[in-house]
Amino acid sequence: MSWDLSGLFRNHAKDIARTLRRRGLTAETAADLTQDTFVRVLACPPKETLGMHNPVAYLFRIARNLRIDHQRRERVLIRVDLSDNEFAQIADNAPNAETIVYDRQRLERTKMALAELPERTRRAFELHRLGELTIAETAATIGLSTTRTWTLLRDAYEHIDARLNGL
Known part of the structure; x- marks a missing residue:
């Protein structure tokens, strides 16, 4: 099975990003996950035995799964607002x-x-x-x-x- 990934990206990347945005992600995160969707397909295309004949549905499913994973990670992350001085104090000045x-x-x-x-x-x-x-x-x-x-x-x-x- 050979998919035209560049054509799929041109025709559907904006739709995937828009869908991710509607699900509550920021524009930057949606763009990142959209790229991750295509990278995932490029790195590990579906097996021919899966009978996947709808590449667009497959891309949207990958994007959905990536969004769910991202939101799960975000729920467990602890965020701390730091001033510039506090952030600078975190850095280790010791040479590597x-x-x-x-x-x-x-x-x-x-x-x-x-x-x-x-x-x-x-x-x-x-x-x-x-x-x-x-x-x-x-x-x-x-x-x-x-x-x-x-x-x-x-x-x-x-x-x-x-x-x-x-x-």
């Missing part, structure tokens, strides 16, 4: 496992990239970035001009960035 692994890999690559730098460049980077010194303070500490120190820092950032882009 993938983020933790990715960040650890990046940190390890950064450590390896720092170890590859020449001593003076690494020292300038550590003083500026990790020691939170300004470029002028870093330059005075390592005994170089601010222009040369800035060049060392730029080289360090480019080196680290190149190593991290390989991740």
Whole structure:
């Protein structure tokens, strides 16, 4: 049995959605259940042995069953109205496992990239970035001009960035 689902959708989707709306569903829910009806038929078409010769009746029966299931679920759901602040407090700000692994890999690559730098460049980077010194303070500490120190820092950032882009 081969049904023209696209033709059935074009000709009957609005009728199914309208029927669902008349049964008390919102427009969005009716549209979702209408799509679910066609997806259900597409994913699991009726067996030829069922003798189903009226595809429209079959679609309406599926839509009806989906509506009943939806309304049963809605009856047991507990709804709570929350303000935006209360809703934001629910979110878990802890990183997920993938983020933790990715960040650890990046940190390890950064450590390896720092170890590859020449001593003076690494020292300038550590003083500026990790020691939170300004470029002028870093330059005075390592005994170089601010222009040369800035060049060392730029080289360090480019080196680290190149190593991290390989991740």
